[in-house]
Amino acid sequence: MPEYEFTLRYLLLSGLTAEALEQRLYEGGCADALLGLGQKGRLTLAFTRPADSVKSAVISALKDVAVALPEGRLVEVGPDWVCMAELAALLKCSRQSLIELIGHHGDTFPLPLHGGKAGLWHLVDVLAWFAEHQGMEIDAALLEVATFNRAFNVARECRQMSEAERKLAACQGEGR
16 A cells, blocks of 8 residues: 655644644544644644555545644645745755756746745746756655645635635625
């Protein structure tokens, strides 16, 4: 059975200690996750999970975390959105060489989701570009995970937009 590597990022408003989080996640079926607690109120779980498909791996992890930490709010399934530093690390090159490469191929390189000093790209777009334009061999498992994660995150954003639009319409209807 293949193993899939991915991250789940959460917003946690509870004041649980690292030990309490670790215990709840372990008991909830997330023994295959490494915990990251860098920013206050944020939790990153790096999973290596065996499953028949990336979808099964991610969905089962989401369900396990929901049981262990029902108060957690999912922020992102990754890897999906990546910054320049993350791209350079994944592609095993320097940020400077990546900046130069993008500069030389600006007409074909994927547009960032967010430009400026801190650009963000969908990882799957960049991987596809490197395969097509640079002849780079891309790890099939990484491509599969990045493709699924993009679709998952975009679908989640669309649901949230629809909910926000419904709430706004309800508020506007009440004000008439």
